[in-house]
Amino acid sequence: DAGVIQSPRHEVTEMGQEVTLRCKPISGHNSLFWYRQTMMRGLELLIYFNNNVPIDDSGMPEDRFSAKMPNASFSTLKIQPSEPRDSAVYFCASSLAPGGGKNIQYFGAGTRLSVL
């Protein structure tokens, strides 16, 4: 398996523009997680899906952020409008459904977002 695939790897945009980050989870995994990583705050869970349904979005910082999972093999994280403080590395991770303690998350390589 190719692992979790994220695109783009790098994104540079101007303040106010819409940004869409994409993720393809590992085939057969039915939990998907979006994280944001910064030096100051480390890895923060933004939202996670189970069987394509958003379960907990309490980590989404504000209404400018939205995430969708239209099917088991694709998810997007959208920021509209983007702001300089959104600059961070965004990771997507996937795992098998929670059960039997098998909650190992496998991470993608991340998208480094710079908002100027």
Next chain:
Amino acid sequence: EDQVTQSPEALRLQEGESSSLNCSYTVSGLRGLFWYRQDPGKGPEFLFTLYSAGEEKEKERLKATLTKKESFLHITAPKPEDSATYLCAVLVAGNQFYFGTGTSLTVIP
């Protein structure tokens, strides 16, 4: 409030100098503790899962242990290729994951 704290923030070791990284947690309903390794420019890579106090897991020069309040990642005779950031995470009731901010390890040849 659930909390995960890692120490030290950074650690420099000479090659072959053994040491330990700490992950202390204050959570309700711990369901598992995870250790990950993160190299620069990459996503975290899974190392170990521990589920109950007293449990230990080993992989090459790494050994993870778990008590009711903390976990240690012991590194025996480290090599330069062990240089990375080591992250711990806890899984609590409700399938919530909380990551610590990590320990940046540098092993000097």
